Amino acid sequence: MLMHSGTNYQTINSSGEPWIASLILWGEKDDLVYSAAVVGAGPAGSMAARLLSEMGHRVLLIDRKEVVGVPKQCAEGLFAGCLPEFSPSSGDFLRGEIRYLQIVFPNLSSYRVRCDLLMLDRPRFDQHLLKMAERSGAEVALGEKVERVHPESGELLLRGGGVIRAEVIIGADGPVSRVAKxxxxxxxxVPAAQVEMTWQKDDAIYAYLDHDLPKSPYSCWIFPKNERGTANVGCFGTVPALEAFISKYKIEGEVIEKNGGAIPLGVAERLQRGRAVLIGDAGGLTNPFTGGGLYPAARSARIAAEAIDRFLRGETETIEYEPRMRRDFVASDLHLKARDALAPLSNDELCRLGTAMDGLVFPGLKLSASPWLVLRGLRHPGIMRPKYAPLLKLLFRYCLAGKVW
Ligand SMILES: Cc1cc2nc3c(=O)[nH]c(=O)nc-3n(C[C@H](O)[C@H](O)[C@H](O)COP(=O)(O)OP(=O)(O)OC[C@H]3O[C@@H](n4cnc5c(N)ncnc54)[C@H](O)[C@@H]3O)c2cc1C
Known part of the structure; x- marks a missing residue:
């Protein structure tokens, strides 16, 4: 919401209170300047705004929505090992715990991996992170759409014509990012379609691999939310693929919400230009293998905040973000390579793979589990083929990291 009065604009913060920003018009350059302007108050933006405010910088966090986190565009799963990246991270946003990840093949063979996964209430999670940013001192402007930014000058052009200047711009505006543009x-x-439907209590989340659904989605999922008695049922693909999945596997429940969104497939070609950086989905940092983007959002926010802090303090001549981010395993191209290795398999091949693994329960993604994994694999030579190498490498790297996301 924006009300114009001269060069002052009145908008709202997350508590619905008025917030006055002295926005400048093009050409009037001596006005209010922020150390950092963050575009997008999703998990990535709120984290970056909070960290930079805690480091003592003047931060403006802008979102086009008046209430962040809605509509939900998420299956709401977060591996427990990833939560500390959001630290301190307690709040009323947890909606149940899950003990296993179960991979299901088209012939219904399956294997399980022991893991601790937290189910979130994603709107509350986003709102909690925003509150924390605000509490740490970030100024928040909701209901404001950024139309364009100038990475070299640090200017942001808002819908309605207002202009904001900042020493650094952080693009955290999601997969269809104006800052990236x-x-x-x-x-x-890649599109992702999803419904939330009624569901029984469950101890696993399910990933179904099926390459015979319309437009061959690479995988579909069921993420039960035990405390709510529902599950998020979705797929990498469009609504017809989701409907075909639900019908083929006889997934039954009452649909209470339809949602969906887009998931980036691979890290953006550039993550910074001039005074601007891209974090989270805006930088294409979501894991293209699992679709998990919450952990990369927090991780990239932290790496960006540290680099920007050093730049703002004059310790570095440029923002040393992109090289550091690209070295991080979150941005590794192995996730995409593993996805590309899995994607062309026919349903027959998937079924053979599934039959080889059927009934296995992996003790967890820990390094200590990998000799066990290799021994099991050697007993099923079909799994140890070169074409599966990226998949096995990725599994090993997750074990090394002690988490998947
Ligand atoms: C169907 C689906 C299921 C998923 N499930 C999971 C899951 O279970 N676990 C997981 O970890 N990840 C999951 N993801 C991915 C995850 O939701 C994203 O990776 C995550 O939201 C990225 O956070 P972000 O802050 O980078 O971007 P976003 O959460 O997209 O936030 C971007 C913010 O920017 C704002 N914005 C956009 N444009 C502008 C503009 N021009 N001006 C001002 N503000 C703007 C938006 O309003 C929004 O609030 C899923 C994604 C989809 C689509």
Whole structure:
């Protein structure tokens, strides 16, 4: 919401209270300047705003929505090992715990991996992170759409014509990012369709691999939310693929919500230009293998905040973000390679793989589990083929990291 009065604009913060920003018009450059302007108050933006405010910088956090986190565009799963990246991270956003990840093949063979996964209430989670940013001192402007940014000058042009200046711009505006567009970039995206439906209590989340559904989605999922008696049922693909999945596997329940969104497929070609950086989905940092983007959102926010802090303090001449981010395993191309290794398999091949693994229960993604994994694999030579190498490498790297996301 924006009300114009001269060069002052009145908008709202997350508590619905008025917030006055002295916005400047093009050409009037001596006005209010922020150390950092963060575009997008999703998990990535709120984290970055909070960290930079805690470091003592003047931060403006802008979102086009008046209430962040809605509509939900998430299956709401977060592996427990990833939560500390959001630290301190307690609040009323947890909606149950899950003990296993179960991979299901088209012939219904399956294997399980022991893991601790937290189910979130994603709107509350986003709102909690926003509150924390606000509490740490970040100024928040909701209901404000950023139309364009100038990475070299640090200017942001708002819908309605207002202009904000900042020493650094953080693009945290999701998969279809305006900030990325201002770099001349367009993220490669895959659609994701989802419904929330009634569901029984469960101890696992399910990933179904099926390459015979319309437009061959690479995988579908069921994420039970035990405390709510529902599950998020979705797929990498469009609504017809989701409907085909629900019908083929006789997934039954009453649909209480339809949602969906887009998931980036691979890290953006550039993550910074001039005074601007891209974090979270805006930088294409979501894991293209699992679709998990919450952990990369927090991780990239932290790496960006540290680099920007050093730049603002004059310790570095440029923002040393991109090289550091690209070295991080979150941005590794192994996730995409593993996805590309799995995607062309026919349903027959998937079924053979499933039959080889059927009934196995992996003790967890810990390094100590990997000799066990290799021994099991050697007993099923079908799994140890070169074409599966990226998949096995990725599994090993997750074990090394002690988590998947
Ligand atoms: C169907 C689906 C299921 C998923 N399930 C999971 C899951 O279970 N676990 C997981 O870890 N990840 C999951 N993800 C991915 C995860 O939701 C994203 O990776 C995550 O939201 C990225 O956070 P972000 O802050 O980068 O972007 P977003 O959460 O997209 O936030 C971007 C913010 O920017 C704002 N914005 C956009 N444009 C502008 C603009 N021009 N001006 C001002 N504000 C703007 C938006 O309003 C929004 O609030 C899923 C994604 C989808 C689509």
């Amino acid at each position: 201002s770099f001349g970039l367009k993220n490669r995206l």
